[in-house]
Amino acid sequence: MSTSARRVPLVHLAHYRSGTPQERARFVQVFGDALKEFGFVSVEGHGIEDGLIRRTYADVERFFQLPEAVKQCYAVPGGAGQRGYTGYGQEHAKNRTVGDLKEFWHVGRELSPTHPHFSPQYGPNVWPAEVPSFQENTRMLFQALDGAAAVMLQALAEYFGVERNTFSAMAQDGNSILRLIHYPPLRERFIPGGVRAAEHEDINLITLLCEGTASGLELLTRDGEWLPVDTLRGQIVVDSGDMLSRVTNNVIPATTHRVVNPKSGEQDTTRYSMPFFVHPYPQCVLQPLPHTTTAEHPVPPPPITADAFLQQRLREIGLIK
Numbered sequence: 001m002s003t004s005a006r007r008v009p010l011v012h013l014a015h016y017r018s019g020t021p022q023e024r025a026r027f028v029q030v031f032g033d034a035l036k037e038f039g040f041v042s043v044e045g046h047g048i049e050d051g052l053i054r055r056t057y058a059d060v061e062r063f064f065q066l067p068e069a070v071k072q073c074y075a076v077p078g079g080a081g082q083r084g085y086t087g088y089g090q091e092h093a094k095n096r097t098v099g100d101l102k103e104f105w106h107v108g109r110e111l112s113p114t115h116p117h118f119s120p121q122y123g124p125n126v127w128p129a130e131v132p133s134f135q136e137n138t139r140m141l142f143q144a145l146d147g148a149a150a151v152m153l154q155a156l157a158e159y160f161g162v163e164r165n166t167f168s169a170m171a172q173d174g175n176s177i178l179r180l181i182h183y184p185p186l187r188e189r190f191i192p193g194g195v196r197a198a199e200h201e202d203i204n205l206i207t208l209l210c211e212g213t214a215s216g217l218e219l220l221t222r223d224g225e226w227l228p229v230d231t232l233r234g235q236i237v238v239d240s241g242d243m244l245s246r247v248t249n250n251v252i253p254a255t256t257h258r259v260v261n262p263k264s265g266e267q268d269t270t271r272y273s274m275p276f277f278v279h280p281y282p283q284c285v286l287q288p289l290p291h292t293t294t295a296e297h298p299v300p301p302p303p304i305t306a307d308a309f310l311q312q313r314l315r316e317i318g319l320i321k
């Protein structure tokens with residue numbers, strides 16, 4: 001695949017789940033090459049019900065329209081924004097000080113305290129009483145995305161020629177998180193110098209993005225060009241994060257992306273999006289697959305636990321003060 005391709009490559013997940021051996025092999029190749037050379041890949045046939053995505057967006061919209069004081073009741077003190085509500089402008093991209101022009105809500109995984117991957121830092125979810133169906137819909141969406149992500153990670157392991165569960169086992173009962181984001185109209189709230197989401201790389205292994213409700217998402221191609229990414233209905237866009245870059249010794253670099261502000265004249269546009277960040281379990285040691293240390297990638301990053309890496313990054317983006 002040419003790195004100067006102007007379109008995000010498209011694959012069909014059902015081809016990997018239940019296709020012929022040729023379809024499976026083709027999925028593995030296109031999916032892996034797309035993340036390696038392009039940074040983003042669009043996935044259709046992922047099995048996530050469109051109605052569930054619509055219902056969840058409706059709930060998310062209802063929540064973010066609540067008064068600020070009500071929303072703030074769902075901020076979790078000392079929780080580093082990992083559950084519940086995080087207010088407007090609080091998160092900023094690494095190496096920036098101006099906050100992003102967004103507010104968001106995080107739904108995480110809930111494990112019993114006796115589970116080996118349990119970590120008290122990633123505690124129980126909170127739920128907005130004002131939107132009764134929020135809990136059920138976001139939980140169902142979390143589960144559906146989690147299932148689709150596990151299959152994609154299996155394909156990625158095949159791409160590297162390692163045991164199929166190598167990456168999916170890291171994410172199984174891991175610290176994945178569903179982020180529900182509201183970008184309000186710029187006319188209403190603006191922070192000088194602020195961007196809806198300033199350019200950044202995601203922290204985690206891979207991110208699954210259901211289509212956003214308005215344009216604005218852009219990816220920096222490996223050639224250094226900003227390319228708008230418009231997810232079509234029925235497709236999920238997947239990008240690679242820093243943790244995947246670590247475990248592949250940068251064979252798959254993390255993808256730089258951003259959400260740009262609407263053009264002048266479109267200052268009334270609201271945007272919602274729902275990235276699902278696929279994280280390993282906290283105790284998982286991130287170290288490169290052995291055969292990824294090559295002449296091209298001679299210096300593997302030192303091992304670090306997923307939790308230590310996450311804590312470091314949460315500090316860098318202003319969620320841990």
Ligand SMILES: O=C(O)CCC(=O)C(=O)O
Pocket residue numbers: 179181197202209212217257258259272273274275
């Ligand atoms: O809103 C989007 O489409 C992307 C958001 C994003 O990149 C993030 O929250 O990490």
Ligand SMILES: [Fe+2]
Pocket residue numbers: 200201202257
């Ligand atoms: Fe992101």
